[in-house]
Amino acid sequence: MKLSIIVPVFNEESTISHVLESLTRIQFPCAVETIVVDDGSTDRTAANLALMNRDNIFKVHTSLINLGKGAAVRYGLEYVEGDYVVIQDADLELNPLDLLNLLQPVLENGAEVVYGSRFKGRRKGFAKVPWFTILANTILTSYTNVLFGSRLTDMATAYKLVKTDIAKTLNLRCIGFEFDPEITAKLLRTGHKIVEVPIEYAPRSNAQGKKIGWKDGFRFMYHLTRYRLAPADSLLKRVKRQES
Numbered sequence: 001m002k003l004s005i006i007v008p009v010f011n012e013e014s015t016i017s018h019v020l021e022s023l024t025r026i027q028f029p030c031a032v033e034t035i036v037v038d039d040g041s042t043d044r045t046a047a048n049l050a051l052m053n054r055d056n057i058f059k060v061h062t063s064l065i066n067l068g069k070g071a072a073v074r075y076g077l078e079y080v081e082g083d084y085v086v087i088q089d090a091d092l093e094l095n096p097l098d099l100l101n102l103l104q105p106v107l108e109n110g111a112e113v114v115y116g117s118r119f120k121g122r123r124k125g126f127a128k129v130p131w132f133t134i135l136a137n138t139i140l141t142s143y144t145n146v147l148f149g150s151r152l153t154d155m156a157t158a159y160k161l162v163k164t165d166i167a168k169t170l171n172l173r174c175i176g177f178e179f180d181p182e183i184t185a186k187l188l189r190t191g192h193k194i195v196e197v198p199i200e201y202a203p204r205s206n207a208q209g210k211k212i213g214w215k216d217g218f219r220f221m222y223h224l225t226r227y228r229l230a231p232a233d234s235l236l237k238r239v240k241r242q243e244s
Helices: 015-024 045-052 068-075 096-109 131-148 178-188 212-231 236-244
Strands: 004-009 031-039 061-065 086-089 113-117 160-163 193-196
Touching: 004 015, 004 068, 015 031, 015 096, 015 236, 031 045, 031 068, 031 113, 045 193, 061 068, 061 131, 086 096, 096 160, 096 193, 131 178, 131 212, 160 178, 178 212
Parallel strands: 004 031, 004 086, 031 061, 113 193
Antiparallel strands: 086 160, 113 160
């Protein structure tokens, strides 16, 4: 088995090197490739990437302009060669070691989709999570469960591991942070079971560079509703629909 790790990054000069170093130190139980997509960074992110990648350990792709996380992930998917693909944010809110936990349901039971839940089991860092983050997650995840009949605890988690064949059949159209509700909605609508495992969480503030805000919560609810009501055949890529 081979795991593809997509690292979308925008203006994370202070953390990108640490994230990539952490990934290289992990002893994965399978082959791994890391695909870094620099989404038009204007700070020293590109320079730090160049220093980290002097030996071409990673696949690095650069956008000349900032488009958004969703666009960066979709771009990275075009270069994925692994059997499974997972998203690794570059902001250090999540511990890369938890990728090993996400792999366990795959290796043990052949799970096709695994989410790392920041709120399942309340692992290290939970006590530092702001109350409004817990409230927002509760509302968004509960809304997701009502719409799709699921039993998730963390819809908006950044750690989403998906079998590559499945990810590439989804008609993803996201540009920004709506990537999270879009892929979740389309996975659930197309009948895929999402397994959750607990992960650590070290939330950062807006002053520390956090890019997502409360307004995004309303956008998430809009997109969840939109894809719940959308025609089922619009959720998969056209080529896939023609084959079926």
